[in-house]
Amino acid sequence: MTQLLALLISWLIEIPIVLITLVITKQLSSHRDICNSLFIAIAATLFTHPLAWESNQILTSYIKFPLRVAVIESFVMIIEGILYTKFLKLSWRKGLLLSILANTTSFLAGFVINQLFYS
Numbered sequence: 001m002t003q004l005l006a007l008l009i010s011w012l013i014e015i016p017i018v019l020i021t022l023v024i025t026k027q028l029s030s031h032r033d034i035c036n037s038l039f040i041a042i043a044a045t046l047f048t049h050p051l052a053w054e055s056n057q058i059l060t061s062y063i064k065f066p067l068r069v070a071v072i073e074s075f076v077m078i079i080e081g082i083l084y085t086k087f088l089k090l091s092w093r094k095g096l097l098l099s100i101l102a103n104t105t106s107f108l109a110g111f112v113i114n115q116l117f118y119s
Helices: 003-024 031-059 065-087 092-118
Strands: none
Touching (some): 003 031, 003 092
């Protein structure tokens, strides 16, 4: 799988999760809130995805897959959680939980897609 394809899959999964979660929890009250949240979700993934991709490439020779994924995804979730907290004006718990939900789902879907089509 290429980095671009992985990024597109991440966006296709994470953006709807972020928006749906914010709607369900009544965090969005206007068209502007929706647009801002969409932009933040796109930007957060665009910021962390290359870092995660490159970290994985660098650490492949040094750390086995399960630990490598746990470390990298933990950092991604924390960074995106901070971004969601700051820019979506969520509590730190809600921002982190939103990031955990979006990134866990995205990782699992990407993993399954990679196993089905690229292994």
